[in-house]
Amino acid sequence: MIKEEEWMTIRGLGSRIKKGMTVSEISRLTGHDRKTVRKYLLAEEKLKYSATDRVSKLEPYKDYVRLRLKEVPEISIQRMLREIKEKGYTGAHSILGDFTRPIREERQKEAVIRFETMPGEQSQVDWSSFGTIEEYGIKKKLYCFSMILGFSRTIYIEFTTSQDIFTFLTCHQNAFLYFGGYTRIILYDNAKTIVLSRYQGNIEWNTNFMDFAGFYGFQPKLCRLYRAQTKGKVERPFAYIRQDFFIGTKFEGIEDLNQKGLSWLNTLANTRVHGTTKEIPFERLKKESLLPLKNRLYDTSYIGARKVSSDCFISYEGNRYSVPYQYSRKSLTIRADKGRIRIYADNQQGPVAIHPIFRGKGKDISDPKHFEGLKIKQKERWDGFKEAFFSLSPKAKDYWDGFLSSSQMRGRWWELRKILSLCEKHSLEDVEYAFKRALKYQAFGYKYIEGIFINLRGKGPFTGPEPLKEILKRTLEKMGAPKVEERPLKTYDQFLDQYRASQN
Known part of the structure; x- marks a missing residue:
């Protein structure tokens, strides 16, 4: 039997048969066989659906689930599912979710006793996203920082394009200056700006933030997870800020926006009669008894x-x-x-x-x-380098001038330093020969000088005068002379002594 919604769809499409729609077209649109479509089109009575009483797979575990939600309201569905599966539950995730959802919603509707703070006791801080802003031709995200004093409801706001810890601390300090002090406790949500991790009551705070809190001596506290009521004094004003100030306000850059925001605070937000306290926030601010700044400010750079x-x-x-x-x-x-x-x-x-x-x-x-002084220092270093290069050989100056005038070497003056370093490893005669040959063929550059030295000695860069022994050894190898075993000189002395003795 098809579902009631499908039956109604087929009957609805059936009314179009008189206008030319065929059973095959209805079959294609609904996904049912033509015989099935024809059967329900010809049926005179509406299908009767009866609900069957079935016991939910979750039924044996509902009391446990209710108890766990009461003990730990923030418990996740995944964790709850693991716990009841260990007890034998074989149902799906969706059954558990459908059962717990109304319980959670009902709990959120429970009456909440308003918590009113004593003067100077507590303030609340939060961020909120306000879209984007174009600053100096660059599109950036726009955020609003808000701090509200719990007793007087005096509010401070500041718009920023960053939520990093240094901006966060700067906004705090600006709020302290605006209020003329700060409260003993400041309540926060679980923003990553200040909370690096939070697990089973253990909180890892941002070290820069804790240094800031220690400098002023206030106590930071985190609101309870999934309990927006503990932070409502701040979260509600964001809607007020949007509707009463931000929407429709024209501004040129973030500085202009903050100037207009400050004017709005001083002339409207903090001078109106507050809906809860029925008093003007600035008037109640006089009774706050805030901790004084004592003419010292934290470096929030x-x-x-x-x-x-x-x-x-x-x-x-x-x-x-x-x-x-x-x-x-x-x-x-x-x-x-x-x-x-x-x-x-x-x-x-x-x-x-x-x-x-x-x-x-x-x-x-x-x-x-x-x-x-940089140009003077650079000229002194250049003159010293030039003098060292000229001292390599009589032809060094001609090579220097030719190198600098060569179009191929334009902008490659640094190669002269490499050439100087290379030439210092060779004899004066070899350097003079290399420069003469390079000038003859107008071959400037480090690789040409290096190549001349390699061809001159038949091997890698020369490190000093070549010993006669090595020259003779290389010549004999080229001539194909057999290698003679090298013997100590004492061997020849003994041979001579024996020869003289035989002559006597």
């Missing part, structure tokens, strides 16, 4: 290591910033905030370079002072 390029620049967020030429190819440390980047070297108390942050990408930001 980004800290990282950078290798200086050969042309005296370091890279940060798609731009390059100059450093003094003395630090070329060295490793330095950078500290960057929203306004500037400071660059430090080991064993130096202050920064070796400070630049304003450029918000676009692909730009070189340089300070002319960083290159003062």
Whole structure:
């Protein structure tokens, strides 16, 4: 017997037979045989479906499932399924899911007693995504940071294009400055920005965040998993921020957006009568008794290591910033905030370079002072190198001039250093011969000089005057002379002594 929905489909299509639709077309559309289609089209009465009483495979385990949901509300379906399978359950995952879903939904509808905090006791923090923003021609994700004081409901917001730990701490500190202090406890969700892992009550916090919390002396707490009620004071304001401020607001860049956001906080969000407290947040803020900042601020700058390029620049967020030429190819440390980047070297108390942050990408930001003396130093090094090259042989100057004027060697001056290093391993006569031959055929470049030396000696690069013994040995080998066993000189002395004795 087909399902009731299929029967209704067939009957509905049957009404089109008078308009030209055939039984074969209905069969093709429904996937049923033509005989089956014809049977139900000719039936005069509607099919009767009766529900059969069947015992669910989950029935023996329902009490256990209810008990586990009561004890551990956050338990996953997968874990629950493993537990009841160990007890003999043979049903599917879907049966368990269908049974637990109404229980979880009913639990979420339970009345929640509103938790009101004492003045200065607790604040709540969270992020929320607000789409994208184009900043200096680059499309970036836009986020909103929010901190709300539990007692007064005073709120602070800040829009950012990053959720890294340094941005997170900067937003905290800006909120502290806005409120004039901070609470003893700050409640968070389980964002990866601050929580690296959380298992069975053991929490691994981000070390930078814990250093920040220790600096100010507040206690961080995490809200209960899957219990949005513990963080509702922050999550509800995000909807308020979107509807009352963000939607429809025109802005030019993130700085303009934050300026307008601050104005909205001061003139509307924190000056209205709050729907829960029935008081103005700024008025209740006076009773908060927040912990004071004591004129000390935590350094929330980004800290990282950078290798200086050969042309005296370091890279940060798609731009390059100059450093003094003395630090070329060295490793330095950078500290960057929203306004500037400071660059430090080991064993130096202050920064070796400070630049304003450029918000676009692909730009070189340089300070002319960083290159003062570099040209003089480079000229001194070049003059010293030139003098060393000229001292190789009388023909070295002619070769130098020919090399630099050669179109093939243009931009390959570094080969002169390799030629200098190669020539220092050969005798003055060999170097002079190599330069004369190279000038004769206008063959400039390292590989040509090296080839001349190889042809000159018949082997690899020469390391000094060749011993006469080696020259004779090579000549005899070319002549095909038989090899003679080498003997110590004492052997010949003994032979001479015997010869003299026989003559006497």
